């Protein structure tokens with residue numbers, strides 16, 4: 001019996017193996033095709049996504065040209081007032097952050113919004129404003145040095161505000177004691193004196209010299 005059945009069993013086994021191998025191969029082939037199709041599908045979708053996102057970026061640039069999110073003199077003033085308040089509160093770190101706001105506003109300034117006369121004043125002061133703002137931004141732990149630059153920065157910002165006006169009323173203040181009694185000016189949004197040159201040491205030193213009324 002064994003003489004007959006053993007070869008038959010082996011034959012069956014081999015056939016089964018072949019079938020299995022065939023099935024296995026065809027499954028493999030099917031899988032590979034699926035993966036390939038999936039991949040090529042992915043490629044085409046990612047390409048579509050790419051083109052789509054390209055489209056949206058170009059649309060975004062076109063759109064942003066319309067309402068213009070660009071720097072304004074009022075942003076410079078707002079950064080300046082933050083800086084002034086930080087110095088009045090003896091906070092060099094906040095002062096540095098505010099100075100960085102000023103630099104950013106100058107960097108993206110929309111000069112086309114300025115009249116020719118304003119543009120002339122602006123081009124006289126913009127490099128100075130940016131330089132002082134950068135020094136103040138880089139000296140968060142040296143408030144005395146920040147105040148030296150704030151004195152010079154204030155002169156430029158006052159010139160600019162006198163040419164362009166401000167969206168809120170400002171007061172031009174003067175402290176006669178700063179810089180070995182040479183004195184120094186600053187702009188404030190409040191009538192109350194809060195000295196940015198001396199901070200808490202001499203908070204009330206100074207007086208209002210001029211009121212710059214809000215325009216518009």
Ligand SMILES: [Cu+2]
Pocket residue numbers: 135136145149
């Ligand atoms: Cu410096």
